[in-house]
Amino acid sequence: MLRYALLGLLAEQPRHGYDLKKAFEGMLGGTWPVNIGQIYSTLARLERDGLVVSQSVPQELLPDRKVYSLTEHGRRVLTQWLETPLFPPARLKVDFFLKLLLARRSGMVDVCALIWKQRQAFLQTMANLTSLLSHSEKDEELRLLAEGLLYHLEADLKWLDRCEEAFCAPEHPPSGNGHVPGNP
Amino acid sequence: MPVLEVRNLHKVYRSDGVEVHALRGIDLQVESGEFVAVMGPSGCGKSTLLHLLAGLDLPTEGEVFVQGQPVHQLSESQRARLRRRIIGFVFQSFNLIPNLTVADNVDMPALLAGRAADEVARERDRLLQRLGLAEKRDAFPAHLSGGEQQRVAIARALINHPTVLLADEPTGNLDTRSGMEVLNLLRQFHQEGQTIVLVTHDPKVASFARRVVFMRDGRFVSEMALPEPGDASRILAELLAIA
Ligand SMILES: Nc1ncnc2c1ncn2[C@@H]1O[C@H](COP(=O)(O)OP(=O)(O)O)[C@@H](O)[C@H]1O
Ligand SMILES: [Mg+2]
Numbered sequence: 001m002l003r004y005a006l007l008g009l010l011a012e013q014p015r016h017g018y019d020l021k022k023a024f025e026g027m028l029g030g031t032w033p034v035n036i037g038q039i040y041s042t043l044a045r046l047e048r049d050g051l052v053v054s055q056s057v058p059q060e061l062l063p064d065r066k067v068y069s070l071t072e073h074g075r076r077v078l079t080q081w082l083e084t085p086l087f088p089p090a091r092l093k094v095d096f097f098l099k100l101l102l103a104r105r106s107g108m109v110d111v112c113a114l115i116w117k118q119r120q121a122f123l124q125t126m127a128n129l130t131s132l133l134s135h136s137e138k139d140e141e142l143r144l145l146a147e148g149l150l151y152h153l154e155a156d157l158k159w160l161d162r163c164e165e166a167f168c169a170p171e172h173p174p175s176g177n178g179h180v181p182g183n184p
Numbered sequence: 185m186p187v188l189e190v191r192n193l194h195k196v197y198r199s200d201g202v203e204v205h206a207l208r209g210i211d212l213q214v215e216s217g218e219f220v221a222v223m224g225p226s227g228c229g230k231s232t233l234l235h236l237l238a239g240l241d242l243p244t245e246g247e248v249f250v251q252g253q254p255v256h257q258l259s260e261s262q263r264a265r266l267r268r269r270i271i272g273f274v275f276q277s278f279n280l281i282p283n284l285t286v287a288d289n290v291d292m293p294a295l296l297a298g299r300a301a302d303e304v305a306r307e308r309d310r311l312l313q314r315l316g317l318a319e320k321r322d323a324f325p326a327h328l329s330g331g332e333q334q335r336v337a338i339a340r341a342l343i344n345h346p347t348v349l350l351a352d353e354p355t356g357n358l359d360t361r362s363g364m365e366v367l368n369l370l371r372q373f374h375q376e377g378q379t380i381v382l383v384t385h386d387p388k389v390a391s392f393a394r395r396v397v398f399m400r401d402g403r404f405v406s407e408m409a410l411p412e413p414g415d416a417s418r419i420l421a422e423l424l425a426i427a
Pocket of ligand 2: 353
C-alpha cells in the first residue's frame, strides 16, 4: 500500500524522502503515521525495481539529498493499480479512498471512471451474494454471512454515490469503461 | 429483432408554465429473454421511461417499439389493447382493485382480452399456486400483506403471457425479506424465458438483473452486464476469503 502511495505522490511532483513522509501523513489527516526508515526502504525497493529514479541535489552545509521521481515504468504500474477495482469489499474505505486521493493528486486517471468501475465491481459481488442467498434457503449460517456482506456492500455503494456527487460533474460520462448505449 | 426498442426518447412535462425535462434522449434495445435493470437516483426519470414503454403516456419526441409496434403512434385504445396483450406492468404500490378478490384481480386483464373464463381460471390457479397464494384466492387485497399483494400483482401482470414484463420499484414498499421473495420469483420467471425490464434506485434490486443500465438526469450514462453468478462453492470461497 505504502509503495503505491509513494508512487502516487511522486506522480504529482518529484520529492525527497522527508517530503514524502509529510505529504503521505498529511493526505490521511495524520491517521496513518509512517517512520522515515519505512519510507527510505520502500523507496530503495522502488528504485531497484525501476519504478523511480533518484538524483542527488547538493545542499549548503548539509550532505546531498536525493530527490525521487517516477519513471515511465512506475507510471504504468501506478495507473494499473489505480484502475483495478477492489474485489471483494474488505477495507474499501481505506484502500479505495486512498486510490481516490491519489487519482486526484496525480491526475493520472479519471476519478469518475474509477468510481464507476468500483460500483460495477460491487454490483457483481452483490449479484453473487443475492444468488447465493436464493440458493441457500436451508443454510442459515451461510445466509447470515451473505446478508452481513450485503449490508456492507449497500453502505459502500451509497458512499460511492456520495463520492460521485462530490467529485464528478452531473452527467459526467464515465470514460474508458462500460459503453454508453446509443451515444456515439 | 429486439422485443423492445426505444430511439431518442424525450419527455418534457409542462405544468403552470414550468418545464421539466424528464427524459433527454434515451436509446434502448431489449432482446427477447433479457432481464434488464435501469438504475438511478430518485427523480432521474425511471418511472417516466417505464410509462412511455407501456404506452401509459406519450413521448414529447422519439420512438417506442414493442414487438415492432410503434407505441408512440397508436391511439389511446390501441395502446390499452397493447397493454392487455403484450405488456405486463408491476407498480411499486401494487395497484390492485380493492373490491375484487385476488382471483378476480388476476383474471381481469385476461377476461378483458376476451379469453375463455375456464381457461383463465385454470391458468390463474396455476400462477397463484406458483406464487404461494393458492390459499388466498378468495381474499380481498386489504387482507393481504404487502409481499402477498405484490405477488398477486405479478400474477395479474403475467396472466396474458406478456412479451415484456415492466416493473417499477417492485420492492419499494416491501420489507427486506418479502422484497427478496418477490425478486427471487422474478428471477425464476426470467430463467424460464420471461423478458423483464425493471427500474429501481436500489443496487440490491438491480443485482438480480443480467444487464444494468445506469441513469442520471434523464440520460443513460453507462451500462454493464452481470454475468450469471458462478457456482456456490466459488462464491463461498470468495466470501470466506473476506470474512
Ligand atoms: N406528471 C408529471 N408532471 C410534472 N413533472 C413530473 C411528472 N412526473 C414526473 N415529473 C418530474 O419528472 C422527473 C422524473 O420523474 P420520475 O420519472 O418519476 O423519476 P424517478 O421514477 O426516477 O424517481 C422529476 O423531476 C419529476 O418531478
Ligand atoms: Mg419512480
